[in-house]
Structure formats: structure tokens, C-alpha cells
Amino acid sequence: MTAFILVAGAHTGGWVWRQVAAGLRGSGARAYEVTLTGMEDGGGAAVPGADLEAHIEELVRLIDRVEGQDVVLVGHCYGIHPVRGAADRRPGRISRIVHVDVGIPEDGDPALELVPDQTVRERVRSLAQENSAGTLPAPTGEEWQRWGSVAGLPGEALARLTELAAPQPLPTLTQPLRLSGAAAGLPTTGVLCTANGSSIAVVEAMAALGDPASRALAELGVTFFELDTGHWPMLSAPRELVDVLLRAAAGKGHRVATVRERPxxxxxxxxxxxxxxxxxxxxxxxxxxxxxxxxxxxxxxxxxxxxxxxxxxxxxxxxxxxxxxxxxxxxxxxxxxxxxxxxxxxxxxxxxxxxxxxxxxxxxxxxxxxxxxxxxxxxxxxxxxxxxxxxxxxxxxxxxxxxxxxxxxxxxxxxxxxxxxxxxxxxxxxxxxxxxxxxxxxxxxxxxxxxxxxxxxxxxxxxxxxxxxxxxxxxxxxxxxxxxxxxxxxxxxxxxxxxxxxx
Known part of the structure; x- marks a missing residue:
């Protein structure tokens, strides 16, 4: 039986995965919605010790408690950083890593490097200079657009996102991810949300242009799926995401061909x-x-x-x-x-x-x-x-x-x-x-x-x-x-x- 460990992105916790987790369980899989330390619903002040390393250790402990070897780690947004870190420490327990509308961080990358909005990055750096252990206030209303497209997100879901959002501990965004390379060969799947500007066509175009990172995806056999929605598919397209996660766990998905013919x-x-x-x-x-x-x-x-x-x-x-x-x-x-x-x-x-x-x-x-x-x-x-x-x-x-x-x-x-x-x-x-x-x-x-x-x-x-x-x-x-x-x-x-x- 496949066990999916679902790790949420910035300002959110396990609650964003509830519909997806229910769908996975209804299909016969096990699902674990993770709320990392300091990310509790509507959390307030900074939690001492809430940083990337602490989040990685939390996932490692959860992996150790899950029975069986068929564990799929799913990371969305910031969540991919603790996911990659935990996989690096327990590579033998992980059958696949799934990136939900987020790139692949490398050794030494802080999560802040994957934040698309320059205004958010500058604000985090400014806040960290004042208090490195502080928090980034949760977004409200239109501010969610800075983290990704809200296309497809019902009004009530956006309101709930705002209501339950927690301040993000700054060390989770600024602390570099440390990887030994132990998990580099693990099967990997990317879920690309086209309304957020990512697509298989873009990956293939970048590979054809000679982009080393995109070509590496082809050589490593990374599989891809597309969802026609914005950056929060677990809220805007939960049924479709359940289907994609089950297919990803089965090794299915589109593979970017290694460029052999003339681009x-x-x-x-x-x-x-x-x-x-x-x-x-x-x-x-x-x-x-x-x-x-x-x-x-x-x-x-x-x-x-x-x-x-x-x-x-x-x-x-x-x-x-x-x-x-x-x-x-x-x-x-x-x-x-x-x-x-x-x-x-x-x-x-x-x-x-x-x-x-x-x-x-x-x-x-x-x-x-x-x-x-x-x-x-x-x-x-x-x-x-x-x-x-x-x-x-x-x-x-x-x-x-x-x-x-x-x-x-x-x-x-x-x-x-x-x-x-x-x-x-x-x-x-x-x-x-x-x-x-x-x-x-x-x-x-x-x-x-x-x-x-x-x-x-x-x-x-x-x-x-x-x-x-x-x-x-x-x-x-x-x-x-x-x-x-x-x-x-x-x-x-x-x-x-x-x-x-x-x-």
C-alpha cells in the first residue's frame, strides 16, 4: 500500500491537503497531511527552533513511523525543501518525490531562492536583518498572488486560505538546504500548473535551448503532469491532483525526450x-x-x-x-x-x-x-x-x-x-x-x-x-x-x- 506524505507550502499546514488526502484514502492509499512546527492554523508569534532543519527532522521521524517501503513524498512550494532534505536522509525508504508546481532545489539553496516575487524576497531579507528568528506575516487577499496564481481558486477557498494562514518562520526561508546527494537518483515527478506559467512545453523548450537543468530532467527520466489551474491545485483541483498523484506513484507521466534531432x-x-x-x-x-x-x-x-x-x-x-x-x-x-x-x-x-x-x-x-x-x-x-x-x-x-x-x-x-x-x-x-x-x-x-x-x-x-x-x-x-x-x-x-x- 502506497503511503503519501503531503507537505504544504509557505504559510499553510496539513489542512490544505484534506480533500486530496481523503481522495487518496478513498483509492486505497494511505495519506499523511503534515503541519510543520510553527505552521499551525492561524499561528501567531515565532516558535523557537522553527527552521528548515527542524522541519526536515520532523519529516524524517514521520518516515520512520510509516510502515512499508512504498513512501511517496509530496512537496508544494516551500514544502519541497524539507521533502528533499528528508529524502536525502532516508533514501532507502522513499519510492518517489513529487514536486507540486515547484522547482528542484540544490544543495546550499535557501527556500527564498524559489520564491518568484522579488518584493517578497526583499521583504524577507529586510525582516531577517532586523530579527533573523522572526516571521513573515501571512498574506491577505491579493497578496497571495505574490506566491503564485490563484486561478481556479474558489472565493471561499481563497478566504479560507487567508483565514487559516500562519506567519512563516524566517529561518525556514533563509536557512540553506544541505544535501549529501544520497537521494539524487530517486524517481521524481513534477506537477506543472499551467495557469501559473509552467508547462511541459516550457521545460522542453528550455531543454532544446541547452539549459543544463532542463536537460538533466530529461536524462534523469523525470516524469511530468500538467494541471490547468493555478498554484494551489490541492484547493482548486483536488480530484485532478489525486488522480495525478496516483498515476505518478505508478511511474506514469510525460518524459521530456533527450534532444537528439535539430531543435x-x-x-x-x-x-x-x-x-x-x-x-x-x-x-x-x-x-x-x-x-x-x-x-x-x-x-x-x-x-x-x-x-x-x-x-x-x-x-x-x-x-x-x-x-x-x-x-x-x-x-x-x-x-x-x-x-x-x-x-x-x-x-x-x-x-x-x-x-x-x-x-x-x-x-x-x-x-x-x-x-x-x-x-x-x-x-x-x-x-x-x-x-x-x-x-x-x-x-x-x-x-x-x-x-x-x-x-x-x-x-x-x-x-x-x-x-x-x-x-x-x-x-x-x-x-x-x-x-x-x-x-x-x-x-x-x-x-x-x-x-x-x-x-x-x-x-x-x-x-x-x-x-x-x-x-x-x-x-x-x-x-x-x-x-x-x-x-x-x-x-x-x-x-x-x-x-x-x-x-
């Missing part, structure tokens, strides 16, 4: 384009037209995060080279840039890289610095916010292809400036050319529709070019006549706003 982003561009001269300066490549005098420029901004060690880098990917060369063939300077969006916390650094690249391009004597367009792709779409909010006079057009236009839940960017769906209200009559794909991932499509609605409300000069049967990254995935037509229409529209020759 989608490295497949050929969908159009044959005559080669034009290309010059490289630092992180910037200029694709030059056959023309006299300064010419307008189109700067292409890639998405990410792209691992720092990924090769080739985005400016050498076929789609970006193809676009830039096509632009150059039609009379403008095509510009590709490598910016340093290597992790979600690096949007500020990436924005600085883009601003520096634009300054370099506009200073080039072959470029008409008064006629520049910016073209944002995928997650690079968030970087459009600054330029939409206050467009400079030289910016003649903003374009975007299958972009992310509002931070996804779980990215920790809710309070940042990187919100094009809000910034578009400052765009005035700046032309905006949006290429929208019909087969977009749902979590991204929501941000596009939010942007389109905001643009319509404020009267922005938005042109939408639809690719009904196109996927995210369609230029190297869907080489159809409809896709080629969409690329041609978008390029010619942008060049038209620049007054470039597009004959």
Missing part, C-alpha cells in the same frame, strides 16, 4: 532570402542593404530566458538571421542583438542591453537614426513596455511576433515596469504591428488578448496579422504559404511605417 529554433527560416553583408560589433549584428546613404533600421529583440551557455546565440538563430536579411533585401538595416536575459530576474539587465544596442545602431553613419523600428519576439515582448509607455521621436514602429505581453503568473514580475498590456496606453499613435498565432500556448494567448483589448480601449494604432494555424515560433516550425504571407505582410508593414523601400 525547432535551429531549423531553417521559412523563406529563401538572398544573402546580404553582415557586420558584428559586440553583441550587435548589422545586416546591410545595397543602398546609398543612411537607411532606416529594424532592431529584432529575442525572447528567453536563454541559458548563458547556449550555442549558437539568438542572433545566429535562423529565424532572426532570416528576418534581418529579408529586411536588408527590402532596403533597411536589419539588426540582431544578443541581450542577457539568462533568467527571469534579468529583465532589467536585458533592457539595458537593448537600450545600449539601439544607441550603437543609431550612431552608425549607415543608419538613419530618426527612423528606427523595434521588433520584439516571444518573451522579449515584455521589453517593449518602456518604448510603448513613452515612445521617443525616432521610434516609428513597434512590432511583436507571438509575444508575451504581460508577466506570466509565477514569474515574480507583477510589480515591475515590464507590462506592455498596461504601457500601451502611453503609445499614442505609434504604429504597432502584432503577429498573432492561432495555436499559441493558452497562458501566453491570455496576455495577447489583454494587450489587444487595452490597445482598442485607448485607441492605439494596432494592426494585427493572424496566423490561424501557426505555432509559437512558426517561422521555423510551420513553413506554409500562410506563414510566409504573414511574415511578408508584417515586414512590409513595418518598413512602410519607416518609409523604407519595400519594392
Amino acid at each position: 525547432a529554433h535551429l531549423r531553417p527560416f521559412l523563406m529563401d532570402v538572398e544573402e546580404r553583408p553582415r557586420e558584428r560589433t559586440g553583441r550587435v549584428d548589422l545586416h546591410l542593404p545595397d543602398a546609398d546613404g543612411p537607411r532606416p533600421a529594424v532592431v529584432f529583440v529575442h525572447g528567453g530566458p536563454v541559458p548563458a551557455g547556449a550555442r549558437p546565440t539568438p542572433r545566429d538563430w535562423p529565424a532572426f538571421v532570416g528576418y534581418a536579411q529579408y529586411v536588408a533585401n527590402l532596403g533597411a538595416v536589419g539588426v540582431t542583438v544578443d541581450h542577457r536575459l539568462h533568467e527571469l530576474t534579468a529583465y532589467g539587465r536585458a533592457a539595458e542591453d537593448i537600450a545600449g544596442a539601439i544607441e550603437l545602431v543609431r550612431a552608425d553613419p549607415r543608419v538613419d537614426g530618426a527612423r528606427v523600428a523595434l521588433w520584439f519576439v516571444s518573451a522579449g515582448g515584455l521589453l517593449a513596455a518602456d518604448w510603448l509607455a513613452a515612445p521617443p521621436s525616432w521610434l516609428r514602429c513597434v512590432a511583436a511576433s507571438y509575444p508575451i505581453l504581460a508577466p506570466l503568473p509565477g514569474w515574480g514580475l507583477a510589480d515591475t515596469r515590464f507590462r506592455p498590456a498596461t504601457a500601451v496606453r502611453g503609445a499614442g499613435r505609434l504604429p504597432i504591428v502584432l503577429t498573432r498565432v492561432g495555436l499559441e500556448r493558452p497562458e501566453i494567448a491570455v496576455t495577447v488578448e489583454e494587450f489587444v483589448s487595452a490597445a482598442e480601449d485607448c485607441g492605439a494604432a494596432l494592426e494585427v496579422i493572424d496566423v490561424p494555424l501557426g505555432h509559437h515560433g512558426f517561422e521555423t516550425i510551420d513553413p506554409t504559404d500562410a506563414s510566409r504571407d504573414a511574415v511578408d505582410r508584417a515586414v512590409r508593414s513595418v518598413l512602410g511605417h519607416l518609409g523604407a523601400d519595400a519594392d
Whole structure:
């Protein structure tokens, strides 16, 4: 008989698992809902000794009391840290570890590193400086969004979450996790909540880009399940989560294939384009037209995060080279840039890289610095916010292809400036050319529709070019006549706003 040990996340206790535990027991399994020290319902003052190490020891004692060898440890949010620590000390007792909408911490990682919201991280650090043994007050109302999407969570469940939440002992978030590696080979399953911005497609895309952590998941045979809900599936989709946990315990789930064939982003561009001269300066490549005098420029901004060690880098990917060369063939300077969006916390650094690249391009004597367009792709779409909010006079057009236009839940960017769906209200009559794909991932499509609605409300000069049967990254995935037509229409529209020759 399988025994599930269910460990809750920050500010919560075993009570969040009651429906899931009942479902597991109804299916013939045993279930143990864990409330760790200091996390009692509506707890108050800090409990002496309530830290990560104490929580690990509590789980170890529980594991020792559970009869049989088929023990599945399930960790949600913060709970994955004591789960990994306990598994490391009792690897022979554990048959599987299940991560519920949370990453895999490594040796030396404090739980704070997995908290997505930067505001929460800064607050914890500030409180810890004042009193390292203190607590982080429990969230209320909309503050729960800082820990993850509340999508799918009924109003009464959110109210109960707030009512029963306990202050989180600061040492549980700041104390580093210590692992010997004894549990490194244990079977592992990830439950990804798509409404919180995670999905199997994202994991596979990162593996294809060469991300070491994502590729390791493939090599280790980690299985995955998706749930179409937010960060608290035990409250928003308990029946579905019960089914997933039972299937995970049986060794089922999706496995990310080891990348052997050419990744989608490295497949050929969908159009044959005559080669034009290309010059490289630092992180910037200029694709030059056959023309006299300064010419307008189109700067292409890639998405990410792209691992720092990924090769080739985005400016050498076929789609970006193809676009830039096509632009150059039609009379403008095509510009590709490598910016340093290597992790979600690096949007500020990436924005600085883009601003520096634009300054370099506009200073080039072959470029008409008064006629520049910016073209944002995928997650690079968030970087459009600054330029939409206050467009400079030289910016003649903003374009975007299958972009992310509002931070996804779980990215920790809710309070940042990187919100094009809000910034578009400052765009005035700046032309905006949006290429929208019909087969977009749902979590991204929501941000596009939010942007389109905001643009319509404020009267922005938005042109939408639809690719009904196109996927995210369609230029190297869907080489159809409809896709080629969409690329041609978008390029010619942008060049038209620049007054470039597009004959």
C-alpha cells in the first residue's frame, strides 16, 4: 500500500491537503497531511527552533513511523525543501518525490531562492536583518498572488486560505538546504500548473535551448503532469491532483525526450532570402542593404530566458538571421542583438542591453537614426513596455511576433515596469504591428488578448496579422504559404511605417 506524505507550502499546514488526502484514502492509499512546527492554523508569534532543519527532522521521524517501503513524498512550494532534505536522509525508504508546481532545489539553496516575487524576497531579507528568528506575516487577499496564481481558486477557498494562514518562520526561508546527494537518483515527478506559467512545453523548450537543468530532467527520466489551474491545485483541483498523484506513484507521466534531432529554433527560416553583408560589433549584428546613404533600421529583440551557455546565440538563430536579411533585401538595416536575459530576474539587465544596442545602431553613419523600428519576439515582448509607455521621436514602429505581453503568473514580475498590456496606453499613435498565432500556448494567448483589448480601449494604432494555424515560433516550425504571407505582410508593414523601400 502506497503511503503519501503531503507537505504544504509557505504559510499553510496539513489542512490544505484534506480533500486530496481523503481522495487518496478513498483509492486505497494511505495519506499523511503534515503541519510543520510553527505552521499551525492561524499561528501567531515565532516558535523557537522553527527552521528548515527542524522541519526536515520532523519529516524524517514521520518516515520512520510509516510502515512499508512504498513512501511517496509530496512537496508544494516551500514544502519541497524539507521533502528533499528528508529524502536525502532516508533514501532507502522513499519510492518517489513529487514536486507540486515547484522547482528542484540544490544543495546550499535557501527556500527564498524559489520564491518568484522579488518584493517578497526583499521583504524577507529586510525582516531577517532586523530579527533573523522572526516571521513573515501571512498574506491577505491579493497578496497571495505574490506566491503564485490563484486561478481556479474558489472565493471561499481563497478566504479560507487567508483565514487559516500562519506567519512563516524566517529561518525556514533563509536557512540553506544541505544535501549529501544520497537521494539524487530517486524517481521524481513534477506537477506543472499551467495557469501559473509552467508547462511541459516550457521545460522542453528550455531543454532544446541547452539549459543544463532542463536537460538533466530529461536524462534523469523525470516524469511530468500538467494541471490547468493555478498554484494551489490541492484547493482548486483536488480530484485532478489525486488522480495525478496516483498515476505518478505508478511511474506514469510525460518524459521530456533527450534532444537528439535539430531543435525547432535551429531549423531553417521559412523563406529563401538572398544573402546580404553582415557586420558584428559586440553583441550587435548589422545586416546591410545595397543602398546609398543612411537607411532606416529594424532592431529584432529575442525572447528567453536563454541559458548563458547556449550555442549558437539568438542572433545566429535562423529565424532572426532570416528576418534581418529579408529586411536588408527590402532596403533597411536589419539588426540582431544578443541581450542577457539568462533568467527571469534579468529583465532589467536585458533592457539595458537593448537600450545600449539601439544607441550603437543609431550612431552608425549607415543608419538613419530618426527612423528606427523595434521588433520584439516571444518573451522579449515584455521589453517593449518602456518604448510603448513613452515612445521617443525616432521610434516609428513597434512590432511583436507571438509575444508575451504581460508577466506570466509565477514569474515574480507583477510589480515591475515590464507590462506592455498596461504601457500601451502611453503609445499614442505609434504604429504597432502584432503577429498573432492561432495555436499559441493558452497562458501566453491570455496576455495577447489583454494587450489587444487595452490597445482598442485607448485607441492605439494596432494592426494585427493572424496566423490561424501557426505555432509559437512558426517561422521555423510551420513553413506554409500562410506563414510566409504573414511574415511578408508584417515586414512590409513595418518598413512602410519607416518609409523604407519595400519594392
